[in-house]
Structure formats: C-alpha cells, structure tokens
Amino acid sequence: MVASAGIPMYDIPFVSIGGGMGSFVTVDYLRVYGVPTSQMRVISNIDHPWQTYEFLTRCSQIPRGERIRSDSSSRPDNLWGFPSYALEEAWKDKNPAYLWQLFTEPLLNDYWTPRAGTVFENLEREAKRINYWDMLVKGQVRMVRRRAGGGYFTVVTPPEGAAPTKRIVFRSRFVHIAVGYPGLKFLPDLQEFRTKYSDYQHVVNAYEPHEQVYEFLKTRPGTVVIRGGGIVASRVLQRLFDDRKKFGLKTQIIHIFRTFVTGSHGPHVWSRRKGGDGWAYQGFNYPKSVWGGQLKAEMRKLEGAERAAKYKQMGGTNTPYRRHWQEQMRAGREGGYYHAVQGTVDRVERTEDGRLVSYVRSSDGIIREPVSDYIIDCTGLEADISEHRVFADLLQNSGAYRNPVGRLEVERHFEVKGTASGDGALYASGSATLGGYFPGVDTFLGLQIAAQEISDDLARRGFVRKMGPLRSTAQWFKWVFNSPV
Amino acid sequence: MVPTLMGRIQTRLFLLATVGVVVTLLIMPIVPGVTAPLGELYVTGLLVLVAVGVLGIGWELIYHFLMQFRWEKDWPTMFGLLTLVPEGLLLYFLLRSGAVGFIDPIPAAAFWTHFTVVWVSMWLVANGPMRVPFIRWRFRGGRVL
Numbered sequence: 263m264v265a266s267a268g269i270p271m272y273d274i275p276f277v278s279i280g281g282g283m284g285s286f287v288t289v290d291y292l293r294v295y296g297v298p299t300s301q302m303r304v305i306s307n308i309d310h311p312w313q314t315y316e317f318l319t320r321c322s323q324i325p326r327g328e329r330i331r332s333d334s335s336s337r338p339d340n341l342w343g344f345p346s347y348a349l350e351e352a353w354k355d356k357n358p359a360y361l362w363q364l365f366t367e368p369l370l371n372d373y374w375t376p377r378a379g380t381v382f383e384n385l386e387r388e389a390k391r392i393n394y395w396d397m398l399v400k401g402q403v404r405m406v407r408r409r410a411g412g413g414y415f416t417v418v419t420p421p422e423g424a425a426p427t428k429r430i431v432f433r434s435r436f437v438h439i440a441v442g443y444p445g446l447k448f449l450p451d452l453q454e455f456r457t458k459y460s461d462y463q464h465v466v467n468a469y470e471p472h473e474q475v476y477e478f479l480k481t482r483p484g485t486v487v488i489r490g491g492g493i494v495a496s497r498v499l500q501r502l503f504d505d506r507k508k509f510g511l512k513t514q515i516i517h518i519f520r521t522f523v524t525g526s527h528g529p530h531v532w533s534r535r536k537g538g539d540g541w542a543y544q545g546f547n548y549p550k551s552v553w554g555g556q557l558k559a560e561m562r563k564l565e566g567a568e569r570a571a572k573y574k575q576m577g578g579t580n581t582p583y584r585r586h587w588q589e590q591m592r593a594g595r596e597g598g599y600y601h602a603v604q605g606t607v608d609r610v611e612r613t614e615d616g617r618l619v620s621y622v623r624s625s626d627g628i629i630r631e632p633v634s635d636y637i638i639d640c641t642g643l644e645a646d647i648s649e650h651r652v653f654a655d656l657l658q659n660s661g662a663y664r665n666p667v668g669r670l671e672v673e674r675h676f677e678v679k680g681t682a683s684g685d686g687a688l689y690a691s692g693s694a695t696l697g698g699y700f701p702g703v704d705t706f707l708g709l710q711i712a713a714q715e716i717s718d719d720l721a722r723r724g725f726v727r728k729m730g731p732l733r734s735t736a737q738w739f740k741w742v743f744n745s746p747v
Numbered sequence: 748m749v750p751t752l753m754g755r756i757q758t759r760l761f762l763l764a765t766v767g768v769v770v771t772l773l774i775m776p777i778v779p780g781v782t783a784p785l786g787e788l789y790v791t792g793l794l795v796l797v798a799v800g801v802l803g804i805g806w807e808l809i810y811h812f813l814m815q816f817r818w819e820k821d822w823p824t825m826f827g828l829l830t831l832v833p834e835g836l837l838l839y840f841l842l843r844s845g846a847v848g849f850i851d852p853i854p855a856a857a858f859w860t861h862f863t864v865v866w867v868s869m870w871l872v873a874n875g876p877m878r879v880p881f882i883r884w885r886f887r888g889g890r891v892l
C-alpha cells in the first residue's frame with residue numbers, strides 16, 4: 263500500500279527516533295555491541311545529539327564552563343563509566359583536588375560533577391568514533407505503526423527539499439523512541455497572564471531564552487519573582503546573585519515555594535530527606551540508589567498502586583545542597599535582598615506602570631501581593647505525553663497504554679507494553695517512560711541503563727551478539743585509544 | 748556502584764578471590780618483619796583472605812543496616828575505604844587472641860601491610876576498573892551473578 267502510493271521506503275532493521283541523548287546512548291551501546299551503521303538509522307530534527315540538551319542547559323544558566331547535576335561516572339559517551347569525568351578533568355586540569363572531592367563526596371564535600379563543556383566535547387569525540395552521522399537521517403517523525411507482517415513502519419517528513427516526496431517511510435523490525443520532553447508546560451496562572459496580556463517578555467520560563475531579564479537588571483534596579491524549588495531555581499538564583507556581585511546591582515529577589523520545606527522530612531528514620539529554607543535537598547533528581555542499588559532493586563518488583571506509592575515517597579522537587587549556593591542565599595537573607603516565602607499564586611496581574619503583581623496566599627492565611635519586574639517560572643513542568651504526536655498515535659492505534667503515573671508503560675527491558683509486532687519490538691526511553699520499573703529514566707545514567715536493557719534484549723532476539731567480559735574489555739581499550747568500534 | 752545486600756557480599760567475595768589473591772601473591776615476598784618460608788606466608792595470607800570473607804558477611808549485614816539510615820540508600824566511596832579500620836582491628840585481635848586457631852600468628856607489621864594493600868587494591872578496583880569487564884555489575888547493586 264505504501265509502495266503503491268509512491269512513497270519511498272527504506273528497509274533498516276533498527277530505527278531510533280529522536281536523535282537526542284537517549285538515541286545517542288542507545289546506538290552507542292549497539293555500535294559497541296557490534297551492530298554496523300548500515301543496520302541502524304537515527305531519525306531526528308536536530309544535527310547533533312546534545313543539541314537540545316545544550317539549549318536547555320544554556321537557558322537554565324549552565325553554560326559550558328558551569329557544572330551540571332549528574333555525577334562523575336554518568337558518562338553518556340562511555341558505557342563503562344570509567345575513567346570517570348573526575349579522573350579526566352583532574353588529569354587535564356592537573357588538579358588532584360577533584361579526586362579529593364570525589365573521595366569525600368557527599369559527606370565532607372558536595373558531589374563532584376563535570377563541566378557541561380567536558381560532557382559535550384566527549385560526546386563529540388564518541389559520536390565521531392562510532393560514525394554517528396552516517397546513521398543520522400534528518401526529519402520529523404509523524405507516526406510509528408505496526409506492520410501486518412511484523413515489525414513497524416515509521417513515517418517521516420523530511421526537511422523541505424531534502425527528498426522528492428513529502429513523506430518517506432522506514433520499514434524496520436525494531437524501533438526505539440527517545441523524543442525527550444513532550445513539551446513544556448507553564449504554571450496555570452502564568453499561562454493565563456501570558457495569554458491575557460500577550461506578554462511573553464516579563465513572565466518567562468527558565469527553559470526558554472530569557473537573557474532580557476538579566477540585561478534589564480543591569481540597566482536599573484529591579485525585582486524578580488522566582489517560582490519553583492528545584493535545581494533550575496537554584497541556577498537562576500545563582501545567576502542573579504552572581505550578577506548582583508559582579509555588576510554591583512540592587513536586584514531584589516522574591517522566591518515563592520508552593521511546598522516550603524523547613525527541615526528533614528519523611529515518615530520514618532529510614533526514609534527522611536534533608537531540607538531547609540524552603541528546599542528539599544538531594545544530590546540527584548532521585549535518591550542515588552535508584553541507578554543501581556537498593557531502590558532500583560525494590561522498584562523493579564513493584565506493580566500498579568504500590569509502584570505509584572513508591573514513586574510518591576521518593577519523588578518531589580529537590581535540589582542539591584551546594585555550599586556555594588548556601589552562602590549566596592545566606593548573604594541574600596542577611597542583606598535583605600532575598601526573600602523566600604511559602605505560597606500558592608492565585609493570579610498575576612499587570613499594574614498601572616506595567617509591572618507584575620502576584621496574588622500569593624500562604625498556608626497560614628497571610629496574603630502577599632509582591633510587585634516585580636519579572637517572573638521566572640522554574641518549575642519545569644512537563645506536558646502530558648499525549649501532547650506528542652507520536653505518543654498520542656501509539657496510545658490510540660498501537661496498543662500502548664499508560665503506567666501508574668500516567669506515562670508510557672514499558673517492560674523492565676524498556677519494550678513498550680502492548681506494542682509487540684511479529685518478531686519485532688518497540689522500545690522507548692527517557693522522560694516519557696517515567697513511572698516504570700526503573701525511576702531514573704530522564705538522566706544520562708538512566709538512558710544508559712535503558713540502552714543496556716534494550717541491547718541485551720536485542721541480543722536475546724539474535725539481532726546482535728551478547729556482550730561478555732572479554733569483548734567488553736577489548737571494546738573499552740578501543741574507546742581509550744579512540745579507535746573505531 | 749551503590750550496593751544491595753547481595754551485591755555487597757558477592758562483590759566482596761569476588762574481589763577477594765581475584766584481586767585479593769593476586770595482591771597476596773605479589774606482596775607476601777616483601778612484607779616486613781617475617782621469617783617464615785614463603786610457602787607458609789602464602790598459606791597464612793590466603794587464610795587471612797578467607798577470614799576477611801567470612802567475617803565480612805557479618806560486616807556487610809551491619810553496613811547494610813546502617814545504610815538504611817541514609818535517605819539515598821547509598822554507600823559513599825569514603826566508607827568503602829575507611830571500613831578497613833574496624834575490620835582490620837577486629838581481625839587483628841582475633842588472630843592475636845588465637846580465636847582463629849587455624850591461622851598462624853603473624854607479626855603486626857606483616858598483617859597490616861598485607862591487609863591494607865589488599866584492601867586498598869580491592870577498593871580501587873571496585874571504584875572503577877571493575878566496570879570495564881562487567882558492564883551490568885554497577886546497575887545490579889554489585890551482584891556478579
């Protein structure tokens with residue numbers, strides 16, 4: 263049917279959709295396991311795998327020289343996680359202090375984390391090594407459908423002028439979907455403000471470019487309202503504090519927490535997280551043992567409501583406790599220019615002189631109406647998975663269904679449940695699969711865990727050889743010497 | 748690697764049987780303060796490894812219990828190294844007191860040299876190189892099997 267419609271069709275056994283970090287680590291694994299480039303295609307609307315990640319990190323105030331959140335051995339360019347980033351940076355910067363920090367983290371020191379630049383440079387090296395760009399096909403994926411004879415069709419709109427037809431189709435036995443965030447969502451009151459006043463300049467999301475805020479504050483004293491208690495809020499605060507110091511500014515900051523954490527919290531001495539001054543403190547977005555220890559093992563066994571409850575217990579917005587940030591906030595509180603309050607915002611209005619007034623109700627009944635020049639939404643809310651066309655179509659037409667937290671239900675090996683087709687399989691990784699047997703999905707290490715599960719599943723299905731200790735070691739040496747897989 | 752209980756025990760036994768044995772074979776000829784023939788030293792050294800393994804199962808139960816007080820259920824790198832102090836002391840006093848009768852008494856200098864070098868080597872391997880041949884190990888809480 264497809265062929266008779268004159269749409270070009272390509273036969274490729276394995277197709278990865280997205281072309282971001284999730285696709286990259288998956289094809290990296292498979293290349294190392296021994297799949298040739300001719301057997302795989304990555305279909306993406308971006309040119310290099312870290313593009314979207316770099317855009318989002320830069321917006322949220324992590325330029326290449328700043329340090330990201332994840333730890334030293336979360337290395338998307340190296341599936342062994344060894345040598346870790348700390349060893350590499352210590353060697354390159356001739357700085358043994360990194361190793362001391364690694365040794366004493368998280369007790370006497372903050373977690374050591376790599377510079378964003380280190381991550382990007384290494385990704386580029388690895389992408390070249392595995393011939394990533396030989397596998398990349400540019401285009402927008404429209405849908406993935408099961409094929410009567412087994413496997414899947416992936417329908418793609420290539421960039422204008424890149425192909426003779428408006429659509430091209432890939433026929434494959436395996437499909438992997440890693441399209442990242444289905445979309446960003448604003449807090450409802452902020453969305454309402456933006457629509458009502460068509461003002462996209464003064465109420466901004468930290469994940470969109472918002473340099474105008476910092477530029478304005480350099481020209482005259484101003485007030486900023488921050489919403490949210492996660493790491494993005496920490497980053498934005500750091501930028502405001504840094505600028506204040508660097509340029510001698512008079513910026514006032516009002517920080518609104520919906521949930522204001524005042525200290526350690528949790529139901530039992532065995533499940534109590536640190537917190538204070540509004541924040542819940544945690545090194546990474548989940549407790550560390552989620553990526554390989556006790557919590558990973560426990561969650562792997564849970565289904566339905568029990569699983570949802572466990573997610574709830576260890577979830578919640580949090581940020582790392584970093585000594586530098588703590589000092590900046592302390593100085594801000596003492597200097598009277600950083601005010602953290604608990605509250606929910608009913609609505610935001612524009613004042614006569616064009617500023618913003620937030621109507622904030624706190625749980626003790628106090629109503630505040632802070633006036634500011636800007637509001638930065640740092641809550642990082644994600645849209646529902648059905649906002650993404652490919653997922654909406656999968657849910658509707660291909661047997662996929664939702665997990666206990668509302669996202670895509672996947673197997674322990676990341677096959678999307680309900681979508682099997684003949685001898686083929688459809689996999690997914692990344693944020694869309696949160697709520698499954700493994701919680702840390704939206705992180706480098708989580709994407710690698712998924713990639714390993716997927717590669718091992720593909721080995722069971724005979725698509726690639728299984729990876730044992732000898733072959734793994736041999737491949738590791740190739741990585742070290744930067745020679746082709 | 749963030750361990751589970753089974754992972755802790757398996758990793759300990761695996762590393763003792765590999766890194767521990769190799770290091771013992773290399774270090775025994777040069778440990779200070781001993782006069783016994785090398786063959787006997789090897790036997791003693793290997794028996795010390797066995798004792799570290801057997802007592803270690805008890806220790807791991809304690810560590811696992813203590814870990815429950817940590818929100819993240821993690822085991823910081825530093826703990827992995829510093830636990831050499833209580834473990835070494837207990838074993839040393841057991842040997843001294845003759846409670847472990849099948850191991851010949853060893854001079855303090857020899858015991859501590861051997862024990863520390865073995866421990867540090869195992870700790871170093873567990874914190875990196877182990878991941879090279881065993882790519883699933885760190886995601887399974889340190890289980891080797």
Ligand SMILES: Cc1cc2nc3c(=O)[nH]c(=O)nc-3n(C[C@H](O)[C@H](O)[C@H](O)COP(=O)(O)OP(=O)(O)OC[C@H]3O[C@@H](n4cnc5c(N)ncnc54)[C@H](O)[C@@H]3O)c2cc1C
Binds near residue numbers: 284307706
């Ligand atoms: C600010 C920020 C900081 C983070 N910091 C860390 C960190 O320090 N450590 C860590 O481990 N994790 C971090 N993460 C989380 C996560 O690791 C990254 O977001 C990572 O990029 C997720 O990879 P992904 O493949 O799921 O999504 P992406 O890297 O975003 O890739 C998905 C790609 O799919 C493309 N796409 C979507 N739909 C289609 C379609 N229909 N057709 C073709 N292409 C499509 C998109 O353009 C996108 O580029 C961070 C996330 C954010 C937002």
